[in-house]
Amino acid sequence: MSESRFDTVLIDLSGVLYVGDTPIAGAVDALARLRASGRRLCFLTNTTRRTRAALVQKLNTLGLAIAAGEIMTAASAAHAYVLEDGLRPQLLIHPDLAPEFEDLDTHDPNAVVVGDAGAGFTYDALNAAFRVLMAADEPRLVAMGGNRYFADGDQLSLDMGPFVAALEVAADVRAVTTGKPAAAFFHAALRQLGGTAGSAVMIGDDLENDIGGAQRAGLSGVLVRTGKYRADDERHPEVKPEHIADDFAAAVDWILAGG
Amino acid sequence: MSESRFDTVLIDLSGVLYVGDTPIAGAVDALARLRASGRRLCFLTNTTRRTRAALVQKLNTLGLAIAAGEIMTAASAAHAYVLEDGLRPQLLIHPDLAPEFEDLDTHDPNAVVVGDAGAGFTYDALNAAFRVLMAADEPRLVAMGGNRYFADGDQLSLDMGPFVAALEVAADVRAVTTGKPAAAFFHAALRQLGGTAGSAVMIGDDLENDIGGAQRAGLSGVLVRTGKYRADDERHPEVKPEHIADDFAAAVDWILAGG
Numbered sequence: 118m119s120e121s122r123f124d125t126v127l128i129d130l131s132g133v134l135y136v137g138d139t140p141i142a143g144a145v146d147a148l149a150r151l152r153a154s155g156r157r158l159c160f161l162t163n164t165t166r167r168t169r170a171a172l173v174q175k176l177n178t179l180g181l182a183i184a185a186g187e188i189m190t191a192a193s194a195a196h197a198y199v200l201e202d203g204l205r206p207q208l209l210i211h212p213d214l215a216p217e218f219e220d221l222d223t224h225d226p227n228a229v230v231v232g233d234a235g236a237g238f239t240y241d242a243l244n245a246a247f248r249v250l251m252a253a254d255e256p257r258l259v260a261m262g263g264n265r266y267f268a269d270g271d272q273l274s275l276d277m278g279p280f281v282a283a284l285e286v287a288a289d290v291r292a293v294t295t296g297k298p299a300a301a302f303f304h305a306a307l308r309q310l311g312g313t314a315g316s317a318v319m320i321g322d323d324l325e326n327d328i329g330g331a332q333r334a335g336l337s338g339v340l341v342r343t344g345k346y347r348a349d350d351e352r353h354p355e356v357k358p359e360h361i362a363d364d365f366a367a368a369v370d371w372i373l374a375g376g
Numbered sequence: 377m378s379e380s381r382f383d384t385v386l387i388d389l390s391g392v393l394y395v396g397d398t399p400i401a402g403a404v405d406a407l408a409r410l411r412a413s414g415r416r417l418c419f420l421t422n423t424t425r426r427t428r429a430a431l432v433q434k435l436n437t438l439g440l441a442i443a444a445g446e447i448m449t450a451a452s453a454a455h456a457y458v459l460e461d462g463l464r465p466q467l468l469i470h471p472d473l474a475p476e477f478e479d480l481d482t483h484d485p486n487a488v489v490v491g492d493a494g495a496g497f498t499y500d501a502l503n504a505a506f507r508v509l510m511a512a513d514e515p516r517l518v519a520m521g522g523n524r525y526f527a528d529g530d531q532l533s534l535d536m537g538p539f540v541a542a543l544e545v546a547a548d549v550r551a552v553t554t555g556k557p558a559a560a561f562f563h564a565a566l567r568q569l570g571g572t573a574g575s576a577v578m579i580g581d582d583l584e585n586d587i588g589g590a591q592r593a594g595l596s597g598v599l600v601r602t603g604k605y606r607a608d609d610e611r612h613p614e615v616k617p618e619h620i621a622d623d624f625a626a627a628v629d630w631i632l633a634g635g
Binding site: 234235236237238239240241243244247248251265266272273274275278279280282283284285286287289 | 493494495496497498499500502503506507510524525531532533534537538539541542543544545546548
């Protein structure tokens with residue numbers, strides 16, 4: 118531990134610890150080794166199709182012992198943002214995520230919150246959100262993430278980013294992003310852990326949102342060659358990870374060896 | 377007539393001559409006066425929720441005697457574009473417009489054509505269009521227009537532009553626009569009329585597509601304070617109409633008085 122640069126490790130979930138319903142080989146053991154080293158850990162996800170409770174249940178089923186309090190989701194960051202600013206949001210979210218937002222006042226909305234609503238992105242729902250933005254004196258568009266698409270079985274499917282872009286164009290507003298790659302999201306995790314950016318590293322499979330976002334927030338980044346990783350990521354003109362590891366276990370080895 | 381700068385007048389339909397199912401006060405008489413002046417007239421519309429034949433029928437019901445041959449639609453421009461390039465389009469269009477495209481080969485699509493599909497903008501339809509663009513070697517996205525919204529009764533509703541933007545972001549492509557504000561659309565109208573850009577004026581309620589588009593094509597533009605017009609339009613940083621009129625009748629008076 119004393120030899121390592123990194124006492125704080127932030128970890129993406131989907132594509133790093135599991136893909137679909139399968140844990141990535143070696144991930145369960147590697148997570149146990151990382152915990153045994155005494156480092157501060159936090160799990161950061163932009164997945165917005167289920168509540169944090171449902172996510173924990175899934176992780177436990179996969180053999181990954183992760184507590185709800187260790188996970189920061191783009192959805193809970195959006196929830197906190199809305200509460201802090203006293204907004205009354207029109208929600209464009211997946212029905213499975215609704216329980217996380219049911220405490221909010223959504224009458225006479227003055228803001229729009231967008232997650233990965235999937236089939237919930239209907240014309241009527243988008244039109245209602247657009248009208249809220251056009252009617253507001255100071256339109257507030259809160260996006261959980263800017264992800265363009267995700268691997269959906271053996272096909273690609275639209276994520277929330279394109280629909281956020283549609284509302285930005287329609288109402289001539291700029292969205293505030295609460296999840297990755299927003300620096301505030303990484304900083305909130307560090308604050309919760311009592312860590313500093315200079316001694317923190319993010320492990321992720323999404324070059325732009327995980328690695329680029331972490332680096333812009335002052336952290337280091339380790340890209341894993343699993344999940345949505347593509348060989349092209351290693352030739353990106355701007356985002357250069359501090360390290361590229363074959364998988365999560367190799368990333369943990371690199372960190373434990375000193376980083 | 378000899379005193380006027382403008383011998384050619386291009387006119388938007390929805391929001392200028394009518395809103396919803398109601399003619400704008402004075403529009404029927406003003407159109408008759410404009411016709412009586414002997415000027416060349418053409419009606420340019422990005423409305424893509426009905427065929428040209430259905431549009432003429434609606435106009436006649438409203439007391440507006442306009443012939444099919446006087447109307448240029450963004451939909452027919454898209455149809456011509458697809459035919460010329462031999463594309464097989466996935467159609468994201470309103471069901472009422474389908475008859476205008478039923479002659480095209482849409483099997484194994486290699487392009488996407490977007491009109492104002494309204495409620496047809498479902499997640500599944502957009503996802504299918506996205507996948508066509510991602511699978512194509514040279515993805516072709518053909519947009520009938522870039523209109524952000526339209527006046528829908530006493531509310532604003534999303535037009536096709538935001539959905540085109542969503543597909544552009546998702547698949548990282550740039551759309552080709554066939555209707556307003558494309559310069560080619562205005563020039564095709566002038567060619568049909570035998571008019572020149574320097575002596576032509578466009579009357580519209582859409583600052584960006586009608587006025588900005590016309591000006592970039594070398595024409596003048598008169599903005600009317602009806603339809604989707606909003607007070608902010610008069611403070612736009614870039615697009616400055618040659619004239620702003622309270623309504624179509626006032627725009628015609630201005631043109632007949634010399635422009």
